[in-house]
Amino acid sequence: MRRSYLKVLTWLAVTGLACWLSLAHSQQPVPTIDSRWVDNFEQGLSEQLFDQGLSALRDSDFPAAEHKFLEALLSIKVNHxxxxELQFPPLKLLIQSQIAQAKWKSVDQHLGYYAWLNSKTYSVNIESYLNGIEILHQLYLAAAADVNNAESGRYLIAAKYLNWRAVSAIEATFGAASLRLPPWLYNIVLTHFYQSTLTKRKGLTSYDYKSESPGIVSGWTLPKNESLQKNYGIGLExxxxxxxxxxxxxxxxxxxEAMILVYLGDWELLFGRVNSALNFYQQAFAGFIAAGLEQAEVNDFFDRAVALPITEFNVSRQPESQRGNNRKxxxxxxSSTFPGASNPLLQFLNSTAETSELKALATFNLTANSQRTRSPTTSTSSELGRGFKYLITNLQLLATTPDNxxxxxxxxxxxxxxxxxxxxxxxxxxxxxxIELEYFSALSPAALTGSF
Amino acid sequence: MLRLLPRFTRLFTVAVFAMVSACAANPDRGETRRLPTDAEVEQYNAAVEPAERIVCRQETPVGSNIPKRVCRYVRDIEETSAFHREQLRRALN
Incomplete structure (x- = not known):
């Protein structure tokens, strides 16, 4: 009986000591947010962490930003x-911060998570699903454009496949004749142009350029010409x-229709089919006249050089009054990964050309390499021969920054x-x-993730 | 010149016949069968697992100089490659 008393007393003493120690510990000064355990149940914590992450991104402190966005994600998962869907904004910025650090394994993991999360919205809200695909598409392009990324082709193809999934979703929901399809189809057209710039750099195209998944499939590689032909053919189709x-x-x-003929002409020109391009431009010219435009108006539309490919699909012709008088x-x-391609992500990344490391002011002539272009006396197109090529000639640099x-x-x-x-x-x-050209070179890898 | 005309006519007839028969008709359904276009293949590939994807390419069959468009499943290409590798390994051992 006495022994059991002693046992109870000892147990009480030990428990009391433990309670006292824990109480004493809890009254110590509160450590900073970085070192203490985060209370994920705290309401409003995710917003705080998101803001802190955003602030770190603005300071280009990518590791800190990544850490904050990961914590914000955890807090959202716990509370919501x-x-x-509240995970989407921090998840997007998390991926951008990881792309800036070239942490490709983590990028892959979170892109996959984004896609999984987005797929859940498909049956609930198609608009939200398509919006998610658009963001994912831009993230994949940002990853593909990074010069430090050895697998840029894989990300490019993943971006293309996402657009195809959006096309399939629109066809299933709104029908195969829906006019919601063209912007997505045009995104795929553009991806094929980017793919062709990758292909041109190598003798043979590797598997990486045709699939977004790892692992080699025998017989999957195509010769350069066949691959270019495929890119051209799909774009045209x-x-x-x-x-x-x-x-x-x-x-x-x-x-x-005339506007679309202009896009078709541009596509032909991008693949060096100048005569075919000129045919489309002439059809477009005739189409604009048939649509009731004055010849002078149509000439105004075609009166300046336009850098190709145009990154946004738009079927409405911008009136001359809105195009401004600036001929520059x-x-x-x-990215140097895709030479000759203008940045399609400026709007998405909230970037400005001013973040480019290299700027140049140049002038040049845009001319044909044949004497058979129209001379001032020629009035018909029948004199246009084969083998025309538009070339930049008499290129002169007026200034560069930095200047060396x-x-x-x-x-x-x-x-x-x-x-x-x-x-x-x-x-x-x-x-x-x-032609006066203000040229901004490819953005640095960090700038490719955007300004915030 | 006139002597060449019957030969030309024969050649032309054969060419037209070859073109028409290229679009193989399905007698059961009364439809013409065609391979999917490259864009259709891409759309399909984007929707399925990697092993279920299709690869289409121009191949020149043995005994001919005319390239033909052939479409195969990735899994079939893989199986054929594995089979050939195995045959080669056996032959070498």
């Missing part, structure tokens, strides 16, 4: 559930599909690969002299 969608829709008009051509290169020889060489090399739509006058291409 594993499938909460999709542009023709866009044309058919508009022609068969209620909003069909001669002007819209501004071009923001995207290597930068000048780089600027000259990068500008010389640009592809531009020629000036068309009365349906005939004419030479343009002294």
């Amino acid at each position: 559930g594993l499938s909460s 999709l542009l023709q599909r866009i044309r058919a969608l508009y022609i068969n829709s209620d909003s069909a008009s001669a002007e819209i 051509l501004t071009y923001v290169a995207w 020889e290597s930068v000048r060489q780089q600027a000259l090399q990068e500008i010389s690969v640009l592809q531009l739509r020629p000036k068309i006058e009365d349906g005939i291409p004419v030479e343009i002299r002294n």
